[in-house]
Amino acid sequence: MRGLPSVLAVAAIVAGCGTFRAPAPPPPPPAPTAAVTDTPEHLPCPRDERIEDWARRLRRDPWLQDSLARGEQYLPRLRAIMARHGLPPSLALLPAVESGFDPRARGRYGELGLWQLRRPTARRFGLVVSARRDDRLEPERATEAAARYLAALHERYGEWPLALAAYNAGERRIDRALAREPNATFWQLAEHGHLPRTSRNFVGRFMALVRLAEPTNC
DSSP states (O other), X not given: OXXXXXXXXXXXXXXXXXXXXXXXXXXXXXXXXXSSOOBTTBOOOOOOHHHHHHHHHHHTOHHHHHHXXXXXXXXXXXXXXXXXXXXXXXXXXXXXXXXXXXXXXXXTTSOBTXXXXXXXXXXXXXXOBSSSOBGGGSHHHHHHHHHHHHHHHHHXXXXXXXXXXXXXXXXXXXXXXXXXXXXXXXXXXXXXXXXXXXXXXXXXXXXXXXXXXXXXXX
8 A cells, every 4th residue: 555646736826925835745655454354353365466366366266165165064063163262264174175064084194074183282281192082173162272272372473374384384484584574464475485485375365265265355
C-alpha cells in the first residue's frame, strides 16, 4: 500500500501586499491499514500473491474436495474445540493439510493422527502415547492437544503465520530464523529465505484453503 501522490499547493496572493505565500507542504500519506487483525481469536486473511497462487492451484486439485468431504464428520466438533480454547475456528481445517482428515495417517518422522503430532509433542500437551494406548488416534483428544499447542505457539510468536510455521517445522527452526532477523514477520522471513520451503508452502497452502473453504470469513 502506497501513499497518494503529493499535490503541490497553488501559491496564493496575500491580500493588500501582492506577495506570494510559500507552497504548503504536501499532506502526509495515509497510514497502511492491515487487511485483518491477527489475534488469538482471529486468523488473518492477508492479500498476498503467494496465497493467491496456492488458491489457484487448489481450485484445480480434486484433493481439496476429497479432503473436505472426509472432514465433514469431524469439522463441527473440531471447530467447537478451537472456539472453546479461544482460537480461530478456522484452525479446524488444518488437518486437511496435515493428514487429509485421515485419523490414522502416519508421517515419515513418527507423526500420527488427524493433527500429525509427534510423540514428544503429544505427551507435552497431555496425551497418552504408549504401547497400549495412543491418544493421537482419537480425533477429539488429539484436537484438544493440538489446540493447546497452537495456543502456546501463538503466545510465543505473536502471529498466526509464524505459529503455523512452527507447528510445521518446529519451534527451534523458527527460533533460528528469528535469531537471524529479530522481530521479523513470517512473510519477511519467508521473503528473505530464512524459512524452509516446506514451511513457506505449508502456511500459504493452508491460508489458501481457508479462503476457498470459508469465503465469507476471508
